Amino acid sequence: MKALRAFWFRPEMRRKMKFQREADPEWAQQVAQRPGCEGLFSCLQCGTCSGTCPLSIYMDFAPRRIIGLVREGFREDALGCQTIWLCASCYACAVHCPRQIRITDVMYSLKREALQYKLYPRRFPIPVLAQEFYGIVSDRGRSSEFWLVLRMALHSNPLQLLTLIGTGWRLFRTGRLSLHKEQIEHVKELQAELAGRRGT
Amino acid sequence: MRTGVYVCHCGTNIAGTIDVHALIGYAGSLPGVALAREYKYMCSDPGQELIRQDICDYKLDRVVVAACSPHLHEKTFRQAVEQAGLNPFYCHMVNLREHDSWVHADKPAATEKAMDLVRAAVRRVKWHVPLERRQVPVHAEVLVVGGGIAGIDAALTLANAGKHVYLVEREPTIGGHMAQFDKTFPTLDCAACILTPKMTAVKAHRNITLWTYSEVRQVEGYVGNYSVTVRRKPRYVIEKLCVGCLECIQACVYKQAKVPDPFNLGLSKRKPVYIPFPQAVPQVVAIDPETCIEFKSGKCKKTCVEVCAERNAIDFKQQAEIQTIQVGAIILATGFDVFDGARIPYYGYGLYPNVYTALEIERLVNASGPTGGEVVLRDGRKPASVGIVHCVGSRDLHTNRYCSRVCCMYSLKLAHLIKEKTGADVYNFYIDIRAPGKAFEEFYNRVAEEGVVFVRGKAADVYPAGNGDGRLIVQAEDTLLGMIRKIPVDMVVLATGLEPRADANDVRRLFNIGCSGDGFFLERHPKLAPVNTFADGIFLAGCCQGPKDIPDTVAQSGAAAAQALALIDAGVVELEPNTAHVLEDACSGCKTCLPLCPYSAISFVEEKKARINEVLCKGCGTCVAACPSGSIRQNLFEDEEIFEEIDGLLASAAVGGGPVRIQGDL
Numbered sequence: 001m002k003a004l005r006a007f008w009f010r011p012e013m014r015r016k017m018k019f020q021r022e023a024d025p026e027w028a029q030q031v032a033q034r035p036g037c038e039g040l041f042s043c044l045q046c047g048t049c050s051g052t053c054p055l056s057i058y059m060d061f062a063p064r065r066i067i068g069l070v071r072e073g074f075r076e077d078a079l080g081c082q083t084i085w086l087c088a089s090c091y092a093c094a095v096h097c098p099r100q101i102r103i104t105d106v107m108y109s110l111k112r113e114a115l116q117y118k119l120y121p122r123r124f125p126i127p128v129l130a131q132e133f134y135g136i137v138s139d140r141g142r143s144s145e146f147w148l149v150l151r152m153a154l155h156s157n158p159l160q161l162l163t164l165i166g167t168g169w170r171l172f173r174t175g176r177l178s179l180h181k182e183q184i185e186h187v188k189e190l191q192a193e194l195a196g197r198r199g200t
Numbered sequence: 201m202r203t204g205v206y207v208c209h210c211g212t213n214i215a216g217t218i219d220v221h222a223l224i225g226y227a228g229s230l231p232g233v234a235l236a237r238e239y240k241y242m243c244s245d246p247g248q249e250l251i252r253q254d255i256c257d258y259k260l261d262r263v264v265v266a267a268c269s270p271h272l273h274e275k276t277f278r279q280a281v282e283q284a285g286l287n288p289f290y291c292h293m294v295n296l297r298e299h300d301s302w303v304h305a306d307k308p309a310a311t312e313k314a315m316d317l318v319r320a321a322v323r324r325v326k327w328h329v330p331l332e333r334r335q336v337p338v339h340a341e342v343l344v345v346g347g348g349i350a351g352i353d354a355a356l357t358l359a360n361a362g363k364h365v366y367l368v369e370r371e372p373t374i375g376g377h378m379a380q381f382d383k384t385f386p387t388l389d390c391a392a393c394i395l396t397p398k399m400t401a402v403k404a405h406r407n408i409t410l411w412t413y414s415e416v417r418q419v420e421g422y423v424g425n426y427s428v429t430v431r432r433k434p435r436y437v438i439e440k441l442c443v444g445c446l447e448c449i450q451a452c453v454y455k456q457a458k459v460p461d462p463f464n465l466g467l468s469k470r471k472p473v474y475i476p477f478p479q480a481v482p483q484v485v486a487i488d489p490e491t492c493i494e495f496k497s498g499k500c501k502k503t504c505v506e507v508c509a510e511r512n513a514i515d516f517k518q519q520a521e522i523q524t525i526q527v528g529a530i531i532l533a534t535g536f537d538v539f540d541g542a543r544i545p546y547y548g549y550g551l552y553p554n555v556y557t558a559l560e561i562e563r564l565v566n567a568s569g570p571t572g573g574e575v576v577l578r579d580g581r582k583p584a585s586v587g588i589v590h591c592v593g594s595r596d597l598h599t600n601r602y603c604s605r606v607c608c609m610y611s612l613k614l615a616h617l618i619k620e621k622t623g624a625d626v627y628n629f630y631i632d633i634r635a636p637g638k639a640f641e642e643f644y645n646r647v648a649e650e651g652v653v654f655v656r657g658k659a660a661d662v663y664p665a666g667n668g669d670g671r672l673i674v675q676a677e678d679t680l681l682g683m684i685r686k687i688p689v690d691m692v693v694l695a696t697g698l699e700p701r702a703d704a705n706d707v708r709r710l711f712n713i714g715c716s717g718d719g720f721f722l723e724r725h726p727k728l729a730p731v732n733t734f735a736d737g738i739f740l741a742g743c744c745q746g747p748k749d750i751p752d753t754v755a756q757s758g759a760a761a762a763q764a765l766a767l768i769d770a771g772v773v774e775l776e777p778n779t780a781h782v783l784e785d786a787c788s789g790c791k792t793c794l795p796l797c798p799y800s801a802i803s804f805v806e807e808k809k810a811r812i813n814e815v816l817c818k819g820c821g822t823c824v825a826a827c828p829s830g831s832i833r834q835n836l837f838e839d840e841e842i843f844e845e846i847d848g849l850l851a852s853a854a855v856g857g858g859p860v861r862i863q864g865d866l
Contacts, residue, residue: 044595044631044632045679046591046631046657046658046679047656047658047676047677047678047679048658048660048677049677050657050677050679050684051657051660051675051676051677051684052675056677056684057684062677064677065682096660098591098596098597098598098658099597100597
């Protein structure tokens with residue numbers, strides 16, 4: 001049995017080195033000029049951000065390493081990681097940072113860019129939720145929880161729906177979950193407004 | 201008028217931004233200019249020789265040097281001009297480097313600005329008149345302010361050279377912070393063993409007047425001739441009569457010591473009559489009027505007086521004493537304050553009893569400290585694990601931006617001492633270990649080999665363990681492992697940084713010197729005049745100039761002593777002639793100038809006129825600008841010189857190419 005497992009579940013090997021050609025220093029400079037991202041290059045790599053972060057223990061790269069990746073210009077790693085999506089915006093890192101880097105704002109900037117270029121981790125629920133939420137609200141002016149959860153689950157992990165059925169039914173029965181699609185009155189105006197803004 | 205214009209390349213510092221060739225071409229065309237030259241380094245010997253030779257060959261009577269700041273080389277060029285037989289004040293400098301090439305990137309625009317500056321100087325210099333420097337005698341005594349290791353060392357050096365030194369210390373004893381330390385890194389010398397011989401030497405030296413428990417109140421005068429007022433606070437004990445038997449402390453009506461002892465940072469108690477520490481110099485007790493019953497109620501049995509009946513050294517009626525001394529030079533060695541750990545709330549100093557500052561641990565480790573050298577927690581237990589948090593109050597924009605320089609090394613020392621005394625596991629939470637001194641890296645290796653743990657990551661949080669065992673958790677990212685670590689410890693030591701003294705700003709004003717952005721006293725030049733200040737005759741030693749360790753402090757105090765010695769040993773000092781003087785015929789006696797003079801150099805004489813003491817005048821120009829009748833003039837800043845300079849500067853901006861006329865009473 002052990003031999004069989006060793007055969008089937010061969011540990012995947014990943015290269016841990018970086019070639020300098022993979023770095024994009026211009027992108028790093030560009031990020032450092034965005035509002036809220038100033039001071040990236042004054043980072044001491046002291047780890048205060050990771051140490052104060054309540055979620056860093058679950059992150060693939062702790063906040064300090066995100067700053068390091070951005071600073072070195074490793075764009076795909078910085079934009080493709082789960083860390084930026086785990087950030088709960090508690091701002092503890094930004095408060096404690098001895099260089100007063102607004103790390104949370106950096107996270108937001110990276111999130112926006114990851115969505116724009118579709119570099120976020122596929123099927124990771126948080127960016128999917130962000131996308132779907134924006135989709136529903138921009139279509140109808142209001143969020144409808146049932147449809148939001150359904151779309152999020154379908155686009156991230158459809159099997160998860162099976163585990164949610166029980167909870168969903170109880171919520172539905174007690175009137176906490178509505179199948180009704182909520183919508184504001186002048187939804188056309190909203191869509192025109194958003195289309196105009198996207199254009200500019 | 202035959203003016204020579206000399207433009208310095210300063211390597212590429214000037215020539216890289218300014219078209220020097222075009223500039224001398226332009227300068228040569230200006231009226232009154234006999235010749236214009238360029239040279240790679242004007243300040244070099246061949247550069248100076250060029251000027252000297254030209255003055256003789258071309259019969260130049262004015263010289264304009266367009267180079268760096270007059271701050272650096274005015275002296276050099278004035279001297280060169282003087283050697284060629286011209287009055288040195290016929291030479292004028294244009295600051296092309298700091299005012300032009302270093303601050304501009306646009307080459308044509310910078311060149312144009314250089315032309316404006318040179319034209320202004322050429323027009324100004326023709327109004328220059330020959331001036332003479334005056335020599336005044338200097339006092340041979342030196343005042344040293346602060347009796348820490350820096351002040352002690354500077355005072356001893358000067359006293360050994362045969363100069364009389366007044367050493368003024370605010371506390372009742374000399375010794376400063378060094379007296380509170382246990383061992384010194386990296387050699388682990390006992391601090392007291394190497395300091396106390398020097399303290400005793402100060403007391404015994406016939407060339408040193410030691411005034412402890414005293415403060416400088418007023419400083420007047422100028423280089424070589426300072427008049428300093430010192431207030432000797434009452435210690436309620438006659439210093440001459442007290443022999444340091446300490447029987448009064450035994451006899452005090454307080455059977456138990458009840459007052460927190462500041463020398464031990466409140467970790468122990470003392471009585472209202474006290475001596476700061478056993479080796480205090482002078483060995484004279486002091487009485488704290490805040491806590492002494494006699495001062496509070498007047499109804500004490502005065503057992504201290506009884507026991508001292510033979511010597512009768514205790515005097516409850518003692519008053520502050522004002523002393524005025526004349527000194528030629530002053531050395532400031534006022535030291536530093538320790539950063540207050542409570543300013544960083546997430547480390548819990550003052551909240552959790554087992555969070556200490558490094559200086560408190562220093563006292564705990566010390567054999568004459570509150571625990572007799574036992575490193576124990578507040579409840580008397582020996583710690584089994586200790587976390588040392590580096591960079592507390594340093595390298596942090598919320599507190600102090602600078603690195604305090606000594607914390608890494610003293611943390612290593614404390615790690616070693618704690619491990620030696622308690623066998624505890626010691627964890628250092630650091631950002632970078634800075635061990636650049638002689639034998640420092642070796643000491644770092646030694647401590648690491650002893651099993652002290654180094655976690656690379658600034659401690660992010662300190663909080664009590666959830667299981668209620670009284671331990672504290674230090675949370676940090678171990679940046680080398682890329683993991684968050686939560687390490688339970690019994691004791692947390694905050695490696696607090698060094699700060700300017702709380703009253704550094706008042707002291708700065710008192711001595712009329714400057715502070716740098718971080719609040720420490722500003723040296724005249726960071727590299728080439730590190731112990732001088734912008735006030736001539738006032739020198740800096742030790743941590744009042746910036747954080748430094750004991751070897752650097754002693755080196756600096758030696759340098760300050762040498763500078764002071766060079767000044768007073770010359771016997772005379774030359775004063776610059778850029779002073780103001782009153783045209784007495786025109787003076788209306790309005791007294792506007794009198795209160796404005798920052799140096800109290802102006803007096804009102806009987807003929808109802810103002811008169812300026814040229815020895816006291818520093819040439820600031822305040823009175824010149826304020827005089828409503830225009831009857832105060834200043835050498836080197838005569839109206840003609842200033843207005844001609846402004847005209848020259850603005851000539852290119854004038855409408856239609858003509859010169860701009862400045863409206864004013866010339």
